[in-house]
Amino acid sequence: MATIDNKNNFSKGTDLAVIILYFLMVTIGILCIFMVEYNPNANWSSSLVTAKNNYSKQIYFALFCSLVGIFILLTDSKLFTAFANIFYAGGILLMLATFVIGKEINGSKSWIPIAGGFNLQAAELCKIFTALALAKFISKPETDFTKIKNHLIAGIMIALPAVLSVMQHEMGLALVYSAFIFAMYREGLPPIILIVLVSFAILVIATLLLPPGILAIILTAIAGLFVLSMIKRFKKNKQTILITIGIWAICFGTVRFAVPYIFNNVFECYQTTRIYSMVGKEYDCSKNIKSASKTGTAKVKKPDDYNVKQSKIAIGSGGFWGRGFLKGTQTRGKYVPEQHTDFIFTSLGEAFGFVGTFTFLGLYLFFLFRLVRIAERQRSTFSRVYAYSVIGIFFFHIAVNISMTIGLFPVVGIPLPLISYGGSSLLTFTVLVFILLRLDADRQMVLR
């Protein structure tokens, strides 16, 4: 009934703050792309009409996305619960199809060419479908999300598109799928899993930073101290000793075998190099199996931290107040590669300085917290899980993208939500947000 009301007046019940923030962000994004492309010698108004430049294209993308958004707001929210699994299956099929009909752009064969010279990235859309499917699965009455079996099923649902993304050489997109951990955690994933994952991450970083011998000694020392301090309890419960020894063995194995194996055999040479350069070390590509197999094709490239260096220079040169709109020399001189897509934050940082970046981050934070508030006011599990999936995806994108531009994280090619140039990306985030708004508008309904 409510849906029928909403059909007549679609703005009723939608969260105005999120809509305003959405358009604000998209506008900022277009201005940022304009800064990157600005050429004082060219007439920018004429290129606006001809849509030859990226910023004008982005304007058309934004208009199209607004239409999509309105369309979503006009649909029935039951549609999403009903079709969640079909969408998911379709998305996976699309990704598989990419292997056949896909087109290679920037070294990743993940794009499906569609009419008008535009290309669609299936992996991007799959994020939405995965979010819906996950929500659908967890919200089913028979799903008890305290059980490990269900955790595993959810994990497989998430991992499937992630693995496909890796196979398409889209490491960044694959990593995004880890953002669903937020939704799972909210729905009852035991914190111990998070702690274990974080510990594992620390262990991997430690493997990079410390010589293996010293790390082994430290690990053994920690285990030994643990056993010593708990010696009385262990006498009662010998199982704990076994667990401790087991953990120690796993850690040791990770350090000694798993991490080197992953870096040398699973990752591409450039990926390992990036990760090593993050901690200030150099990686010898001859150790890498993948690069060894195609040594002949190895191209001489700029040093891998060139991007990050130029990006940091751009942001750092903004200073406190920034160099002013269209006055950034790093941006004008095109020193930052991929500045209109993954490194769009640099143009903002250079032009508007710390004041600008701080305000911008404030907007994002407000946006995320607003989404958390929306998530928490949902009565249906489906809506809440979906909302947290959206929060997770947005947060992961924002945190990783900005962190990589300021040198806190290795460079993985993922866009800044609503800001970076790109139709697929903008469309994905638009759909993500507007489905949430649609669901939120119907929060009084029980959607399960």
Next chain:
Amino acid sequence: MSVYNSNRGGVIQIIIGVIFILIVGQLISLQIISNKYKLAADNNAIYRKIIYPDRGIIYDRKKRALLENSISYDLVVIPNETKGVDTAMLCSILNIDKEEYKKRIIEAIIKNTRVKAGVFEPFLSPELFAQLNENLYRFPGFSLSERSIRSYPYNTAAHVLGYVAEVDVNFLKKHAAEGYEMGDYAGMTGLEKQYEPILMGQRGVKRFLRDNKGKIQGVYEKGEYDTSAIAGRNLFTSVDVEVQQLAEKVLQHKVGSVVALNPKTGGIIAMASSPGYNPNLLTGSQRRKTIGRLLMDTARPIYNRAIKGQYPPGSTFKPLGALIALDEGLITPSFGYNCFGLYTACGNARKCEHHNAGHAGNLQLALANSCNSYFLQVFRMAIDNPKYGNAKQGYLKWKEYMNGFGFGRKLGIDLPSENKANIPDTASYNRDFGGARYWNSCYMLTLGIGQDRMTATPLQLANSMAYIANEGFFYTPHFVDSIENENEEDKNLLAAFRKKQVVTKIPKAYFDAIKEGMHDVTVYGTAAFIKIPGIEYCAKTGTAQNPHGKNHSIFVCFAPKDNPTIAVAVIVENAGYGSVWAGPIGGLVMEKYLNDTLTAESQLKADNLSKVDLMPQGIKDWYIRHNRNELMTPIEYNNDELGDVWEMEVVSSEMTPKLIKADTVKKDSVKLDTAKKTKKPTPPLPKKRNKETILPNQDKKKKVLK
């Protein structure tokens, strides 16, 4: 359902917040704390182009430009943009092969990186420029860049003007704060070096934005931080370009030097050093070919003998020796010495040219006759002056006078690397004679006739003439009279040249005696055959013994006798008598300056003189050994092949007085080889030699015809 998990929303917010705080922390460190990124961005993107102002011009006393600026073109290349260059064509135009092409590109990369323009071929000839300009579209990445080079319309005064050259690493180190960069040009010698900051002007800087490929995007900040170039200022010198040219001309095929200056101002009228070189040979594309040759040349054409050459002044020192004794009150102008042809007071006899009675009857006569005995005696009196107790003190006083006259010290001319020559220290005598107690005036006797360990530069000799001409003072010799738009700093710089240097207050009467004596030299003395039409002048010849072969021919003079406006010193190395070679040169220089022109007769004399080859045999042998069929005397007004020189010498010996022909006379008037005291003296010249030489000189032409 999972309502009990609702606190986890808060946990997620905390996680988000923490990550955002981390990001803000990093932003604070990047954007607020560290300022190196701003510099890095500027280094990246701001291309500073230096705008070179025109170098200042150097003018002579009649505002004729001794040097000018002219435009030359370089072929420059941006190595990164050379895709699709028609290398075969470029190589054929420049007449190089592909290997050389590659080598030069690599050089350009090393010097200026891939993205900056570097010189590929400097100083294009006009034909090359035209050819390249026409075909430039075939050579992407190449362009023609303008540059200003020096040119010398009069082909003269190379040593004085100096040259500009590309700065090297050492130069950059020395002038670190002055904003020079690799590839800049700066004055390396001469006035170009001395007045570098004034001539250079102020370089302007234009800032451009460039992109990651080094392409210029536009002017940075609308030129707000640009500074404009300020042209170098001109120098106005006291040089007279015609006198300078004459001096260089007559010194051709000789090793020697001429310095002429105006005693009233200290301004140098001409300064020539031979062998020299054509300054145009060190500009533009010629430089590469020439500089090595010049530096290697055994005759040292780059060396400015006028301020660096050290010569025993010989008899030209005598007037000064007399002045010291006069000032000390040891003699009066009427002091006479009974010379009978030898000076024996110190044991071994020193020969004098004259032994007729009374030729040293008073100062004036002694000077006119250049009596060795007289001046040896006068010198001994100065050293053994009872006022100072011992020889050492006396010598120190004498040395003080000498330093006052400008000997044994740098005069402070506005040229770099002036030599102070030598007035020996007492220490050197102490060392050689075993301590201060063991030597006296006899040990250094020949200092009194400008020999022994005394040396002087031609500049110092000319300056001493200015001192006598002025009767007691001189101005520091200098070239630059004034600077265009003189400011306070320049005034301070030139103040040293505008200050009278008074040595001692010797009464005018004493100077009169000296001047009369020097005038007599030109009337019946050794310089009697050298005349300046319509002008009375004073002079002293010298024939200095030296360890490097034949005697040096020396001549010092000033003119007119009353109210002198030019003082000249001439040295011709290893040429023989002062009156024979140096004397006529000095006469011509004075005539040219005072009369502004040469009489036809003098002109002929100058032409002939310029053809006389007096190059020491050692140098000639070197040229033959090194297959240099041409001396580096570059001045273009000599078109004669060197092969003709021998012929010329015949002409010259006819033209010059008889005694020159008598090349058998090897030794000059002053015999003083302390090492070989017992050596038999060469047969003395016939008496009254002077008169013999003077009289025929009056109708020299007849002699030549004969």
